[in-house]
Amino acid sequence: MFEVKNLTKIYDDGTVALRDISFEVNPGEFIVIIGLSGSGKSTLLRCINRLIEPTEGQILWDGTDITAAEASELRRIRRQIGMIFQQFNLVKRSNVLTNVLAGRLGYVKPGLSLLHRFPARDREMAMQALERAGIADQAHKRADELSGGQQQRVGIARALMQEPRMILADEPVASLDPVLAHTILGYLEKINQEEKITILCSLHYLDLVQRYATRVIGLREGRIVYRGTQEEIRRMTDEEFKEIYGEEAERVSAGLKEGGT
Amino acid sequence: MAVQSNKKADCAPLVPGPAAAVASLIVPGLGQILARQIQRGLILLGSVITIIILLAWRINLLAHREIGALAKLGKALDRRPFFILFLIICTVILWLWIAWDAHKQTRPGKQGGLSIFVLVIVIFFSLGWQISQINLYKMVVELPDALPPLSRVLWPWKAAVTYNTEEVGAGADILIGCDDNPPPPPEEIPSKPYLMAEPTCGELSRLDENNKVVKGSILTLTGRGFAPNMETQIWWKDSIGNEFRPRQEGKYVSLKTDDDGGFTFKLIMPYRLIPPSAVGKQIHRVEARQVTQVGGPIASDPLKLTIGRMAETIFMGMMATLFGILFSIPASFLAARNLMSGSWITMSLYYLTRTVMNIVRSIEPLIWALIAVVWVGLGPFAGIIALTIHSIAALGKLYSEAIESIDPGPIEAIQATGATQLQTIMYAVVPQMIPSFVSFSIYRWDINVRMSTIIGLVGGGGIGFLLVQYIRLLDYRSAGIAVWFIAVTVATLDYVSAEIRARFV
Incomplete structure (x- = not known):
């Protein structure tokens, strides 16, 4: 379904963010990418929908190479891939419903959408998405009036509006407290299991990784340094985790204990 | 430590203090440069050069007719003694101060000291005061000139309204130069104002060869049937129809009617040049006019x-x-x-x-x-x-x-x-x-x-x-x-x- 082949990203200033990354994703997986900040997790996720242009390599989506896609084709592929962010990235001054409806932008006629008009079906769908996220009563509030957890639910609702086959989640719970982190990840897991939407998620804390991942990819300095199945990651000890995270593992494990439940 | 000593060696003056002072006495700032205070020296040199150029320019401007530097200086001193003297003294003090400063700069740990720049700034601002022609005396003395326009600008509302007016009047013909056949007094129409001049002929005021006014004949004007107790203006109309208000003792001639709307007034015939090319009898006209306001105020x-x-x-x-x-x-x-x-x-x-x-x-x-x-x-x-x-x-x-x-x-x-x-x-x-x-x-x-x-x-x-x-x-x-x-x-x-x-x- 989806395959990354020899992906490399070198920024204009010469920083090598990704080196020769290859992996394959099967439908319905919940893949977690782990690694220190700066290890290339965000760059990898953004290269997949080409928010960042990869330097070399291929990303195959149903056999189509995303890296070579024309603008209109890229938009067609992008709308099948939802994305959620650490900072939620909602338009703060717009209301919640508008933020959710923005998820349909890839589908609606461009002319009408510029006037903020959406088909009735889309509005219904948006309300349903908000209901499922448990925030239907907030639909007409401004996005920045909501709490962090609620804003991330809006972010997920926006991604679901795309009727995606895959969701990219860039540190979706890093700005939230541990309890909320479990709720949000639980919600993603539910989506993953019930709707068979593939999830590609970057995470920081080992216990969250152990709890939700069906497969783990570890990155260090832009290279894949670890690949593990669900069983392997659940057996993983702090010492093994240290190997992925390198010298700074102490601090990270301290954070793990704090963040653990 | 190594770095510090290095820095000290860099800062060591090239010449002893007195030599620096002498150098600065010859070329201001040179002593400072020799004392390794290059920036300070250049700023002082630049300041002195600029001050001298500006001062020379102002002196030249004050005495631009004089020839020779001393004559110019004398004239300038004569015209603006305080300003020129003050600046020359300040510049000399600055020059000496720079020399003393150069001596001081050679002694380690005594560098800096910004008070010399205060003097530089004082000189520059004094020059600026003169160049921008600031004149506080004039400002105070001529303040009264500004008051009338200012008060009009600040409270202009008198000009914001105006009134419709209605004019009534009567006139009488006057022959310039009497002959046997002076014009008759006008006919009196009942219920209209009436003006009669006595006599109906006379000489206009004129200028003699020394441009002195020679008064013309005196006309006795008698009016009847005007609005009572009201200001009445006298107008003069010459033979080609130009009209003006004659003046007597610098003021427009005007009079006030009595309770019955009548008046008697002696008018000296005004000055009016009759061109030599004029032919025939010159009939002028004297008129009395009353202007009354009609209705309420209207926007001007x-x-x-x-x-x-x-x-x-x-x-x-x-x-x-x-x-x-x-x-x-x-x-x-x-x-x-x-x-x-x-x-x-x-x-x-x-x-x-x-x-x-x-x-x-x-x-x-x-x-x-x-x-x-x-x-x-x-x-x-x-x-x-x-x-x-x-x-x-x-x-x-x-x-x-x-x-x-x-x-x-x-x-x-x-x-x-x-x-x-x-x-x-x-x-x-x-x-x-x-x-x-x-x-x-x-x-x-x-x-x-x-x-x-x-x-x-x-x-x-x-x-x-x-x-x-x-x-x-x-x-x-x-x-x-x-x-x-x-x-x-x-x-x-x-x-x-x-x-x-x-x-x-």
């Missing part, structure tokens, strides 16, 4: 014109702001780095837009108005063009900076949904821009109305056009009305725009 022309021009001004500001906004929005997108960083083509567009906007903005609206007046002629449209051009550049910069400061997160989120570039701008950029957009636009409207009040000074229409006319006609009351309207409008606008901005942002 200056008031009506001011109100009309004020409306014109406000709309000029509004139209210029509207056009400015319309054109600056696309320009601001081109001038926003975060939207244009895509490729070298967009980046060069970005630099081009920025450069053009910076140039346009640095030229004052008044200068744009001068160009626009040449382009479309005098009037408000020229003002609108000038303000629009400036607004596009100013708003374009403000908007583009607002775009540059937006949160990039929502942009990538909207892009990730498969939205087009235009949709991304509408959904991620525009909502973030709205507060600053509204705020800047209203602020610009405020500025444009304020600017359009003065853009008329160069012919750009609006109230400034009227104001500058009144000022040039020395019609300070009418000018005062315009000033009042400008002040009230600008103050109101200031308040309104602040209110709207506070509510929106």
Whole structure:
């Protein structure tokens, strides 16, 4: 379904963010990418929908190479891939419903959408998405009036509006407290299991990784340094985790204990 | 430590103190340079050179007719003794001080000391005082000259109203140079005012060869049937119909009727040159006129014109702001780095837009108005063009900076949904821009109305056009009305725009 082949990203200033990354994703997986900040997790996720242009390599989506896609084709592929962010990235001054409806932008006629008009079906769908996220009563509030957890639910609702086959989640719970982190990840897991939407998620804390991942990819300095199945990651000890995270593992494990439940 | 000692060696003076002092006495600042205080030395040298050049220029200007330096100095001292003497003494003190300072600079740990620069600044400001022709004495002494126009400008409302008037009058013919057949007194028509002159002929006042006035004949004017107890003006009409009010002892001749509406008055026949080419009998006419107000006060022309021009001004500001906004929005997108960083083509567009906007903005609206007046002629449209051009550049910069400061997160989120570039701008950029957009636009409207009040000074229409006319006609009351309207409008606008901005942002 989806395959990354020899992906490399070198920024204009010469920083090598990704080196020769290859992996394959099967439908319905919940893949977690782990690694220190700066290890290339965000760059990898953004290269997949080409928010960042990869330097070399291929990303195959149903056999189509995303890296070579024309603008209109890229938009067609992008709308099948939802994305959620650490900072939620909602338009703060717009209301919640508008933020959710923005998820349909890839589908609606461009002319009408510029006037903020959406088909009735889309509005219904948006309300349903908000209901499922448990925030239907907030639909007409401004996005920045909501709490962090609620804003991330809006972010997920926006991604679901795309009727995606895959969701990219860039540190979706890093700005939230541990309890909320479990709720949000639980919600993603539910989506993953019930709707068979593939999830590609970057995470920081080992216990969250152990709890939700069906497969783990570890990155260090832009290279894949670890690949593990669900069983392997659940057996993983702090010492093994240290190997992925390198010298700074102490601090990270301290954070793990704090963040653990 | 090594670094420190190195630094000390670098700072060691090249010559001993007295030598530095002597060097500075010859060339100010040289001693400091030799003492390794190069910057200080150069600044002092530059200051002394500049002071001497400026002083020489002013002395030369004060005594530009004299030849020879000493003569010039003497003359200048004669004309501005305090100023010239003070500056020469200060400069000499500075020169000596620089020498002493050079000596001081050679001693380690004693460097610095900025008091010498205080003297430099004092000299420069004294020169500036003279160059900019500040004259406090004149300012105080001639203050009374400013009071009459000032009081008219500050309280101009007398000129704001006027009255309809009605004129009644009667006249009598006068023959210049008596002959056997003087004109008869006019016929009396009942219930109309009547004026009779006695005699009905006489000589006009004239000038003798020494330009002294030789008084003319005296006419006894008798009037009947005028409005009682009212000021009555005497008018003189010559043989070709030109009329004027004669003066006696420097004042216009006027009199007051008695309780019955009658009067008797002795009038010296006024001076009027009769050209030698005139032929035949010269019949002039003397008239008595009464002007009465009819009805209540009505708005005067200056008031009506001011109100009309004020409306014109406000709309000029509004139209210029509207056009400015319309054109600056696309320009601001081109001038926003975060939207244009895509490729070298967009980046060069970005630099081009920025450069053009910076140039346009640095030229004052008044200068744009001068160009626009040449382009479309005098009037408000020229003002609108000038303000629009400036607004596009100013708003374009403000908007583009607002775009540059937006949160990039929502942009990538909207892009990730498969939205087009235009949709991304509408959904991620525009909502973030709205507060600053509204705020800047209203602020610009405020500025444009304020600017359009003065853009008329160069012919750009609006109230400034009227104001500058009144000022040039020395019609300070009418000018005062315009000033009042400008002040009230600008103050109101200031308040309104602040209110709207506070509510929106």
